[in-house]
Amino acid sequence: MSTPLAVSLSKNVGRFAGMKPDSTNLRVVVSPGNIALTETPRDVRDAGWARLKVLACGICGTDLHLHHGMKLPMGAEYPVYPGHEVAAEVIEADPGVGPQPGTRVVVHPLLPCGKCDDCLTGREHYCAFGEMLGVHRAGGLAEEMVWPSNRLVPVDDLDPNLAALLPDAVATAYHAVQRAQLPRGGKLVVIGSGGVGTNVLQISRAIDEDVQAIAVVHSEGTAKRIKGLGFPVVQGLDGAGRAVKKEFGEIDAVIDFSGAAAAATEGVRMLKKQGRLVLGSVLDEKVAIGTTYTGLMTREIEIVGSYSNSLSDLQAVTELVRSGKLSLQGLVSHTFPLRDIEKAFDVLEKRPPGMVRVVITG
Numbered sequence: 001m002s003t004p005l006a007v008s009l010s011k012n013v014g015r016f017a018g019m020k021p022d023s024t025n026l027r028v029v030v031s032p033g034n035i036a037l038t039e040t041p042r043d044v045r046d047a048g049w050a051r052l053k054v055l056a057c058g059i060c061g062t063d064l065h066l067h068h069g070m071k072l073p074m075g076a077e078y079p080v081y082p083g084h085e086v087a088a089e090v091i092e093a094d095p096g097v098g099p100q101p102g103t104r105v106v107v108h109p110l111l112p113c114g115k116c117d118d119c120l121t122g123r124e125h126y127c128a129f130g131e132m133l134g135v136h137r138a139g140g141l142a143e144e145m146v147w148p149s150n151r152l153v154p155v156d157d158l159d160p161n162l163a164a165l166l167p168d169a170v171a172t173a174y175h176a177v178q179r180a181q182l183p184r185g186g187k188l189v190v191i192g193s194g195g196v197g198t199n200v201l202q203i204s205r206a207i208d209e210d211v212q213a214i215a216v217v218h219s220e221g222t223a224k225r226i227k228g229l230g231f232p233v234v235q236g237l238d239g240a241g242r243a244v245k246k247e248f249g250e251i252d253a254v255i256d257f258s259g260a261a262a263a264a265t266e267g268v269r270m271l272k273k274q275g276r277l278v279l280g281s282v283l284d285e286k287v288a289i290g291t292t293y294t295g296l297m298t299r300e301i302e303i304v305g306s307y308s309n310s311l312s313d314l315q316a317v318t319e320l321v322r323s324g325k326l327s328l329q330g331l332v333s334h335t336f337p338l339r340d341i342e343k344a345f346d347v348l349e350k351r352p353p354g355m356v357r358v359v360i361t362g
């Protein structure tokens with residue numbers, strides 16, 4: 001399944017050490033099976049847009065899928081300039097419009113059309129005509145990039161390497177917690193505790209310190225890490241429904257980010273009446289829930305999806321971090337400079353034990 005990386009660094013990369021011409025921007029370019037660093041002309045900055053110096057950019061499964069040649073969404077084509085998890089400093093902006101030069105920000109990676117029914121009813125993240133940073137538009141695996149000022153969220157003096165986690169893994173986790181509609185002091189089970197799942201656990205506790213959040217994890221290593229954060233753990237998805245019920249009683253909401261098809265069945269099994277199952281995994285299989293129409297009907301179980309996140313989710317989660325209620329410490333396991341993009345993708349591909357999030361530093 002894994003493709004050996006073919007990385008060809010631009011011959012001219014060396015001359016960027018110390019003397020970069022003002023007219024170019026060093027950025028990562030990806031086409032199926034190939035990653036390279038390349039010089040591109042500096043982006044033109046339109047009115048209402050900001051020019052950003054990238055301080056840190058996370059990479060995730062989406063970037064790996066691009067490298068593997070995934071089918072691109074409508075309107076995008078290879079080669080792509082990836083990077084959608086960006087912390088940056090504003091270096092140019094229209095006076096009085098959005099964060100001004102010198103401000104550190106995170107970037108909401110969706111550019112909604114602003115005109116469709118979803119956009120006009122405050123549901124921009126469903127916009128079917130939206131463009132994604134790092135897919136449709138040149139992303140943040142670069143020295144600099146441009147983006148609309150009204151899609152930037154100030155982060156003050158937050159460590160850029162941690163701030164880079166906010167727009168994807170953390171805001172998406174926040175959105176899933178909203179979808180779970182937990183009662184105060186409720187019981188939550190999170191199935192799968194990689195980057196997003198770990199954030200779901202932490203966010204649920206940051207929002208309500210009386211919540212009882214429990215993790216269902218796969219590996220011994222993850223079990224240890226999650227226990228270290230103070231959450232009880234059930235190891236192994238097979239039979240988790242019964243195991244959780246026996247140890248913790250029935251559950252108000254289950255959020256799945258495991259990517260395992262069995263999660264829905266186990267999740268439904270542990271829910272109490274009127275419980276909610278939130279499906280956040282990207283998985284192209286039919287949903288099997290291990291019960292009958294009657295079983296679902298009599299228990300009034302709700303099954304909902306949770307997709308990505310919106311600008312308001314990013315603003316909310318940034319506020320949780322800035323106020324000290326949510327800590328992101330320990331979530332960045334690997335950092336690499338831009339010139340080592342090959343090594344970074346290699347780590348992401350191999351998922352060594354202990355890997356959580358990989359961040360490219362500016």
Ligand SMILES: [Zn+2]
Pocket residue numbers: 059060061062084085168169
């Ligand atoms: Zn991502």
Ligand SMILES: [Zn+2]
Pocket residue numbers: 112113114115116117118119124127128129130
């Ligand atoms: Zn729209």
